[in-house]
Amino acid sequence: MKQRQHRPADTVIVLDFETSGLSPGMGDRVIEVGAVRVEAGSITGRFQSLMNPGIRVSEFIEDYTGITNRMLQAAPSCRTVMAGFADFINDHHLVAHNASFDQRFLDAECQRIRRRYAGAFACSMLAARRVYPDAPNHKLGTLVAYNRLPTSGTFHRALADAEMTAHLWLGMLRDIRERYGIRHIAFSLMQELTRVPKAAVGRFMRQRG
DNA sequence: TGCCAGGCCCTCTTTAGGGCCTT
Numbered sequence: 001m002k003q004r005q006h007r008p009a010d011t012v013i014v015l016d017f018e019t020s021g022l023s024p025g026m027g028d029r030v031i032e033v034g035a036v037r038v039e040a041g042s043i044t045g046r047f048q049s050l051m052n053p054g055i056r057v058s059e060f061i062e063d064y065t066g067i068t069n070r071m072l073q074a075a076p077s078c079r080t081v082m083a084g085f086a087d088f089i090n091d092h093h094l095v096a097h098n099a100s101f102d103q104r105f106l107d108a109e110c111q112r113i114r115r116r117y118a119g120a121f122a123c124s125m126l127a128a129r130r131v132y133p134d135a136p137n138h139k140l141g142t143l144v145a146y147n148r149l150p151t152s153g154t155f156h157r158a159l160a161d162a163e164m165t166a167h168l169w170l171g172m173l174r175d176i177r178e179r180y181g182i183r184h185i186a187f188s189l190m191q192e193l194t195r196v197p198k199a200a201v202g203r204f205m206r207q208r209g
Numbered sequence: 210t211g212c213c214a215g216g217c218c219c220t221c222t223t224t225a226g227g228g229c230c231t232t
Contacts, residue, residue, distance in 0.1 A: 016231095017231090017232080018232070019231090019232050020232075021214090021232060022214055022215085022231070022232055023213085023214040023215080023232095024214090025213090025214070025215090026213065026214070028214090028232075031232090057232095060232085061232065064232065065232075096231090097230080097231075098216090098217095098229095098230045098231040099231095100215070100216055100217085100230095100231080101214090101215085101216090101230075101231040101232075102231075104214085104215080105232095123217095125217095125229090125230065125231085126216095126217070129217085129218085129229095137229075137230090138229075138230075139229090139230070139231090140230090140231090156232080194217095197218095198218080198219095
């Protein structure tokens, strides 16, 4: 019997950045990157590094992330780390929680080192608003608790948040499969889902089930 | 000079405003 082959296009990189603030346009920089490679429903690779942005981060960011200016002074440069991260991403599709935030920083940091990435982004927060409309809110930590997903107990560090986002993503794929009987959920379907009006999600999914 | 994110999404909307979510 011929075994069903996993499609390479199913591989996604789930990423999370810790940053010096909210806006690269205002001069904020990435200070830590964490990411996992998800293939055929499992985490098969990890990438994590602090990076020295060449600027001091605020006390708020030190408290929020636990990443201190002393730690950043000892870290490799953004240029070095981002070059390695661009290799890790390769041409895979990308997932992040509130992806527009991470995409802005990825674009800005890649532009600085003149690297490009070919994959498209999907947002786990926009998907979760549609898959779990009854959750108390759609913060990453709340969704992890709401769905009783695995967690290391660490929050607001890049690799820990990326791993939780990966479990959230895989959990949504499982729940959509069970709820709507869709056997293969392509990345493009998840992207489309995040653009469907919330009131039309059931009809959209049943049309594809 | 002083200020500064930005996109999604809901509603007491659409000639707008404000909460959510990310650091």
